[in-house]
Amino acid sequence: MSHGVAVLGAGDLGIDLMIKVLRVSETLRMVAMAGDDPQSEGLARARRFGVAVATGGVAELVALPEFAEVELVFDTTSAAARRHHDAVLAGHGRTVVDLTPAAVGPYLVPAVNLDAHLRARNVNLVTPGAQLAAPIVAAVGRITPVAYGEVVSAVAAGVTGPGGSGEPDGLAEATARALEVVGGAGRGGASVLPDPAVPPRPRRDTVCCLCPDAAADRSAIAGSVARMVAEVRAYAPGYRLAREIRFEPVDAFVPTLGRRFTGLRVSVFLEVAGAGHHLPAHTGLDIMASAGLRAGERLVAVRAAERLRGRP
Numbered sequence: 001m002s003h004g005v006a007v008l009g010a011g012d013l014g015i016d017l018m019i020k021v022l023r024v025s026e027t028l029r030m031v032a033m034a035g036d037d038p039q040s041e042g043l044a045r046a047r048r049f050g051v052a053v054a055t056g057g058v059a060e061l062v063a064l065p066e067f068a069e070v071e072l073v074f075d076t077t078s079a080a081a082r083r084h085h086d087a088v089l090a091g092h093g094r095t096v097v098d099l100t101p102a103a104v105g106p107y108l109v110p111a112v113n114l115d116a117h118l119r120a121r122n123v124n125l126v127t128p129g130a131q132l133a134a135p136i137v138a139a140v141g142r143i144t145p146v147a148y149g150e151v152v153s154a155v156a157a158g159v160t161g162p163g164g165s166g167e168p169d170g171l172a173e174a175t176a177r178a179l180e181v182v183g184g185a186g187r188g189g190a191s192v193l194p195d196p197a198v199p200p201r202p203r204r205d206t207v208c209c210l211c212p213d214a215a216a217d218r219s220a221i222a223g224s225v226a227r228m229v230a231e232v233r234a235y236a237p238g239y240r241l242a243r244e245i246r247f248e249p250v251d252a253f254v255p256t257l258g259r260r261f262t263g264l265r266v267s268v269f270l271e272v273a274g275a276g277h278h279l280p281a282h283t284g285l286d287i288m289a290s291a292g293l294r295a296g297e298r299l300v301a302v303r304a305a306e307r308l309r310g311r312p
Contacts, residue, residue: 002029003300004069008058008085009076010035010042013099016278017074017289018042022049023277027297031069034061058085062092071300074292075099079170086122095299096122097292101174109134109182110294111231118302123295127171129153129190129205130178131287132239136207136268137183139228144216144264146209148257149185151175153192156200156282185209189256202273203284204242210250212263218247225268235294236287238273245269 005021005028007014014033021030033046034054043053054060061067072095075085082102089096098104105122108114112135117123125131133151140146172190179188195201222245232239246267254261272284279286 001027001304003027003071003304004029004031004066005072005074005296005300006032006034006061006067006070007074007076008034008061010037010040010046011076012042012279013285013288014074014076015042015045016274016286017076017099017292018046018049018051019277020275020286020289020293025293025297027301028072028293029069031066032061032064034058058088062088067092070094071303072097072296074296090121095303097296097299098122098124099288099292100124101127101171103174107178107181108295109138109178110235110291110298111135111228112138112182114295114298118298120299123299125288125291125295126178126182127175128285128287129172129175129192130182131236131291132205132270132272132284133175133190133207134178134183135228135232136225136270137179137185137188137209139224140209140211140221140266140268141184142224143220144211144213146183146185147212147261147263148187148189148210148254149179149183150189150208150256151179151191152206152208153190154195154204154206155192155284156203157194157196187257200280200282202238202271202282205270205272207268207270209266209268210254210257210261210263211266212261214249214262214264216264221245221247221266236272236290238275238281238284239287240271242269242271 032052038055052066076099079100079102086104108123137149175190176188179185248265250265251262274281274286
């Protein structure tokens with residue numbers, strides 16, 4: 001049984017997600033794409049794929065005859081427009097996977113907390129940094145408390161859009177908050193640095209966790225991280241450990257905490273490559289589309305099962 005979906009937003013992320021639905025998903029069926037520019041590449045490609053097109057944004061999307069087939073909408077537009085979009089889609093009873101940092105619904109990282117939000121009408125995937133780093137913080141936190149979690153991302157210079165080297169402060173703040181809300185860190189931090197390498201290298205992320213227990217079981221932490229990486233790779237195959245985890249005792253003043261900290265620093269080094277469906281593989285940005293696909297498949301499956309049981 002297939003479930004109809006629509007993509008709101010015809011930019012690079014929307015195109016990448018549309019292609020993933022068409023090529024990768026065994027349960028989702030691409031019904032419609034909506035954008036504001038009739039001449040955009042995304043809408044042109046949708047037409048070639050035989051997908052219904054709306055050129056007037058969300059208002060025209062819900063007016064399409066094909067919208068009756070849509071069970072779930074992926075929003076890849078902007079945080080500024082999200083609340084309006086959500087109000088319109090809520091009025092039509094549609095489930096929404098939000099790929100902007102608008103936080104209308106709960107923060108969601110599939111490998112960490114998807115099961116907790118399977119009945120949410122709107123879920124928020126936050127940022128690429130959150131999708132990459134929150135699983136690691138959560139994995140360390142399964143073994144020992146994390147007082148502070150931080151991700152520093154090295155992204156190819158010139159990459160634009162969410163998670164790019166020109167990422168606005170608001171997105172870094174959203175990533176940091178996700179390390180707390182989803183990852184379980186007492187406090188979170190995030191930053192993005194441009195990587196000038198030519199040719200561009202795959203995105204690299206360093207996730208550091210400060211743990212108060214200096215005697216925490218390092219082997220158990222390494223095993224938990226390895227299991228989490230495997231869980232993320234199940235839907236984002238380009239996600240991997242770049243080298244061995246580093247463990248270092250700490251007894252020093254930590255500026256980000258504003259105090260002296262004694263404990264253990266756990267540093268996890270990631271390399272992330274995309275599938276190259278549309279977004280360049282070296283950016284790693286299609287982690288958002290991959291996470292969105294996984295979330296969408298589970299959300300519609302749960303709703304279908306509940307309908308069969310007669311549950312509202």
